[in-house]
Structure formats: structure tokens, C-alpha cells
Amino acid sequence: MAEAALRRGKRLPESAEPGTGMVELDGDLVVRQVNGAFAQLFGTTPDDVIGTPFPDWFLPAVRQTLRRELAELAAGRRDGFDERLACPGPFFADVTARPLPDGGLVLLVRPAEPAPVRLGDLDAQILEGLAAGEPTVRIAMRLYLSRQAVDYRIGAMLRKLEAPSRAALVSKAYACGVLCPSQWPPRVAPHAREN
Incomplete structure (x- = not known):
């Protein structure tokens, strides 16, 4: 007291x-x-x-x-x-x-009030895979995409979040609240998903 x-x-x-x-x-x-x-x-x-x-x-x-x-x-x-x-x-x-x-x-x-980062379902699944440490080939197989398509989507997310590398992309996604910090396996927050 x-x-x-x-x-x-x-x-x-x-x-x-x-x-x-x-x-x-x-x-x-x-x-x-x-x-x-x-x-x-x-x-x-x-x-x-x-x-x-x-x-x-x-x-x-x-x-x-x-x-x-x-x-x-x-x-x-x-x-x-x-x-x-x-x-x-x-x-x-x-x-x-x-x-x-x-x-x-x-x-x-x-x-x-930052410009909200919103990801489509496919990009959200790719980001979740990256954050979990999955290699590109495994993400591609899981999503029925080519490796090049996954690389293309990752490149677009790198530009969108202004990140210089894949590791920085995941880190920035956590820092911006795109990825939920207390969940494993990693999940994109509901507010960051496009409807």
C-alpha cells in the first residue's frame, strides 16, 4: 500500500x-x-x-x-x-x-494507424510455412504449386513488407503483428487476412 x-x-x-x-x-x-x-x-x-x-x-x-x-x-x-x-x-x-x-x-x-498488411489465403499459407522453417519445395508440394510460383509469391511479400530477405520477412511479419507471436505452428493473425 x-x-x-x-x-x-x-x-x-x-x-x-x-x-x-x-x-x-x-x-x-x-x-x-x-x-x-x-x-x-x-x-x-x-x-x-x-x-x-x-x-x-x-x-x-x-x-x-x-x-x-x-x-x-x-x-x-x-x-x-x-x-x-x-x-x-x-x-x-x-x-x-x-x-x-x-x-x-x-x-x-x-x-x-499504419497501412494494414493484408495477405490472401495463399500468401498467408506460404508465410506460415516460411515461419515454421519449411523449405520452398515442401511448401510448393503442400499447396500444389510449383517452386517458382512459391518463390514469386515470397518475392511479392518481400516487396510488400519491405524486407531484404526471407528471414527478415518472417521477423517483420511478427513485428507488424501479421503473425501471431504466441502460436506454434505459426499462424497469420485474422486481422491480417484478406476476406
Whole structure:
């Protein structure tokens, strides 16, 4: 109870932009202060956010990169951080971070509406196979396609998601919320399928 009272004193004021979350982190990327808008984005309260590692509020596919880049910013090896990140829900957020003199960081988190990635049934099945580690020939046989047809569809998805390789395609599909992060075998999320 005393801890909750202590946390109530560590809330940041609400931003002038409605729905914009504000967060202050220490050098270890743990939340020191937060406003109510940030907590609302993630469906919780400020008391539940304070004292937690900031990257843990985002999808597993982006946590490691987020930790690394924010740590570089806190250490002074970067000037700033401006990225669109996938969050649980699924939703996307534009995250802007700037360093503080004491080695901490201050961040603004704005909900964003990205252009939704939608895949047809055939592309969804191919992506699920790629994410499961299936070779192209096996995907082709399972879907009654030629290997060249599968390669063509993968190439189209690489361009659509702006990924440089097949591994990056799968990674970006997880980061964008196209693939469900907690399912095995991999499945394309219902919101990412064309009807």
C-alpha cells in the first residue's frame, strides 16, 4: 500500500496531445514516471507500469532491438530515437525518445494507424510455412504449386513488407503483428487476412 502511494507521486502530467503517452526511464530502461495516457494505451494503470522494464510493454519481436537502441541513446551513442513499433493488442505506436542529462530517457508514445498488411489465403499459407522453417519445395508440394510460383509469391511479400530477405520477412511479419507471436505452428493473425 505504501508502495502504491509512492508510485502515485511519480506520475507525469497528461500531454497536450490527447492520447499521447509520456514515459521517463532510468539508465536501465526501467519506467520511473509515466502519465495515464501511456497506461491506457496498454490497458493498465500507471501504478502497474512504474518499476517495469519499458521494452516489455512491446511485442517480443521488437524488444531486443528496442533495448539495444534505447541503451545506445541513454549511453550517448545516438542523438534520438523515432520508430513505429508493434504493440500487443495489436496496435502500433510512434515512439520518440530523447536523452536526459542524468542518463535517463524521456519518451512520447503516440498511437499510430499504419497501412494494414493484408495477405490472401495463399500468401498467408506460404508465410506460415516460411515461419515454421519449411523449405520452398515442401511448401510448393503442400499447396500444389510449383517452386517458382512459391518463390514469386515470397518475392511479392518481400516487396510488400519491405524486407531484404526471407528471414527478415518472417521477423517483420511478427513485428507488424501479421503473425501471431504466441502460436506454434505459426499462424497469420485474422486481422491480417484478406476476406
